[in-house]
Amino acid sequence: MRRLGYACTKLRLLPLLCASCLLTPILLVLLRPHHVCAANGDTLTHEDHNYPRLQTLPELLELEVDGGNYESEFVGADRSIIGRAEDGVTALANNAPGISTIKQGSTDFWTFPSKALWGVSSPPVPGLPSPLQGQSSSPTPAAGEKILYISLTTCIQPSPKSANQNGTPDQFKFYVSTSSxxxxPNNSDNAIAVPVDGGFGWLNISVKSDVFIGVFAPYNTDFSGTYNYQLTASIDGFYASYYNEPNGDFIDSDSNTALLYTKSVTSETTSNATSVFQKWMSGPPAFSMFVYKQDDPRILGIQNSYCALESWAPVQVSGAIGTSMTLIRDGQPRQQFHVTNLNGSSSYYATTVIHGNSTASGGGYVNGGGTVWNPLNFTTKSDNNCALVFNLTFCTSVAYAAPSNPTNKTLSPMLGAKYDDYAASLYTNFSRSLAQIPCNTTASAQYSLARTCTDCDNAYRDWLCAVSIPRCEDFSNNASYLQPRAVNQLFLNGTNGSVTSNDPVFKPDNFSRVYYSSSRNPMIDTDIQPGPYKEILPCKDLCYELVRSCPAALQFGCPLEGHGLNWSYGDSIGMHLYPPTCNSLSSSKGGAAVLRGMGFSAVFMAFGTALITVMI
Incomplete structure (x- = not known):
């Protein structure tokens, strides 16, 4: 019996011993001290004493171990914030906008987790041919940290409850915290308050771990509806951008259209052009433009946000519609916009933008949210007898409003060509005279050691285009620097035109003077017949430059002060203002400016001092 009992006991213990042998390795792993892998602790972004177990049993616990960082995988939850962020905090991914519609008085909370901060950058895509002039370089992060770029754009804002309601809804409150x-974060001492202006706010910050963001929508009893916004964080650069100065200049307008330029996109010119210059000039236009009335309440308050402009701006010029590259000012590439379908005597804002990064847009792309510049403001002309002329073949530097007659339906579409052909025909006599000068000769035989025949030709061409294509202003404009023209003719509506006593330049005997009663170019009165208008006189420097640049044999000379100069030319001091007090083809603000001033009948009858005199 004892032997049998012993044998039975052995049979009972055998399964237990086998089970113990199988379980012992697993128990040793689970019960091993936590500090065994302490040497690897410096690879962890956050201290976690479960790390050794997770290294050993990732397949059992379904965990991802990546260079010492791990994240739980639970269906329906964002892995990046499980166990790290509080409830109600939503995680952002790199260059992926968080889009939210939020009620007034509510707050959204977001986080950009450490894994995304130290994760993979978005893939680069082609953008602009070269960085724009004046853009600042990226900041340098602190040691062991990275720069995080955060941008907020308001796409939709509440509407006023009353049609007579003035003002705009309050701006978002936007707070950033780097503390777990x-x-x-809200309005507290350990949070950064980011200003939001015109629907846009941005911040770059040097960080090493999780970043938390609070977006508060203010409540205003005078407005109804919700806000919609995009919040984006990026380790590569700002997803959306805004610059608080305009990108370009307003050049001129007529009653229904306007002409605007961007700033030069590169300092290269035709004389030092590289492949960058060629890419800017031959590639698709990089900029777009949004134009809207200044009293349009829909866009006010969110005018600095690209997504808002894209949704609300009623007039948009983009791509190849009304836009092209130009070298008109100083040989540097600029983009030109011809905005149409405007109303006369109306004030507008014109905002230059880049859609995405110019070649790609939307989530996943660096700068995919677009760039906005502060708007230009301009007012269209009220009278209807000035029309924009530009992109001419001979007078390539002319881009402004010239006298016109919209009632002549045949002439109107060909107005620019008519002026250009007329100037080109008058250039012929000058070119024949200049051809008699020994231009290609030794330095000692040239007429000047400082100027060449090319300089003379350019100066004459500029002067000729300016005086043959006057820069037109409304007759109702009473600025003191304007010269009334064709004052004895009828207005286009059939009423009689004359300078009244309210005009600063009113003098009773002026009605008998040629420079008041007619245009400087006889073709304008005979073929175009614009009626009374006013003209910005050409700058004196244009006349002086012609005299300095050409051979003395051509006998060019400028009229004297008090003896024709004041009626022929304007003061060059105001050439860089807008509106310019005189018109210069090299003006930086007056557009492709123009000379104004001499009587045309006397100009081309002979070369000599009569060339630059004025009809009286």
């Missing part, structure tokens, strides 16, 4: 103890 303040995961829902």
């Amino acid at each position: 103890s303040n995961q829902k």
Whole structure:
């Protein structure tokens, strides 16, 4: 019996011993001290004493171990914030906008987790041919940290409850925290308050771990509806951008259209052009433009946000519609916009933008949210007898409003060509005279050691185009620097035109003077017949430059002060203002400016001092 009992006991213990042998390795792993892998602790972004177990049993616990960082995988939850962020905090991914519609008085909370901060950058895509002039370089992060770029754009804002309601809804309150103890930042001492202006706010910050963001929508009893916005964080650069100065200049307008330029996109010119210059000039236009009335309440308050402009701006010029590259000012590439379908005597804002990064847009792309510049403001002309002329073949530097007659339906579409052909025909006599000068000769035989025949030709061409294509202003404009023209003719509506006593330049005997009663170019009165208008006189420097640049044998000379100069030319001091007090083809603000001033009948009858005199 004892032997049998012993045998039975052995049979009972055998399964237990086998089970113990199988379980022992697993128990040793699970019960091993936590500090065994302490040497690897410096690879962890956050201290976690479960790390050794996770290294050993990732397949059992379904965990991802990546260079010492791990994240739980639970269906329906964002892995990046499980166990790190509080409830109600939503995680952002790199260059992926968080889009939210939020009620007034509510707050959204977001986080950009450490894994995304130290994760993979978005893939680069082609953008602009070269960085724009004046853009600042990226900041340098602190040691062991990275720069995080955060941008907020308001796409939709509440509407006024009353049609007579003035003002705009309040701007978002936008707070950023880098402390895990303040995961829902608001107006507190340990949160950064980011200003939001015109629907846009941005911040770049040097960080090493999780970043938390709070977006508060203010409540205003005078407005109804919700806000919609995009919040984006990026380790590569700002997803959306805004610059608080305009990108370009307003050049001129007529009653229904306007002409605007961007700033030069590169300092290269035709004389030092590289492949960058060629890419700017031959590639698709990089900029777009939004134009809207200044009293349009829909866009006010969100005018600095690209997504808002894209949704609300009623007039948009983009791509190849009304836009092209130009070298008109100083040989540097600029983009030109011809905005149409405007109303006369109306004030507008014109905002230059880049859609995405110019070649790609939307989530996943660096700068995919677009760039906005501060708007230009301009007012269209009220009278209807000035029309924009530009992109001419001979007078390539002319781009402004010239006298016109919209009632002549045959002439109107060909107005620019008519002026250009007329100037080109008058250039012929000058070119024949200049051809008699020994231009290609030794330095000692040239007429000047400082100027060449090319300089003379350019100066004459500029002067000729300016005086043959006057820069037109409304007759109702009473600025003191304007010269009334054709004052004895009828207005286009059939009423009699004359300078009244309210005009600063009113003098009773002026009605008998040729420079008041007619245009400087006889073709304008005979073929175009614009009626009374006013003209910005050409700058004196244009006349002086012609005299300096050409051979003395041509006998060019400028009229004297008090003896024709004041009626022929304007003061060059105001040439860089807008509106310019005189018109210069090299003006930086007056557009492709123009000379104004001499009587045309006397100009081309002979070369000599009569060339630059004025009809009286």
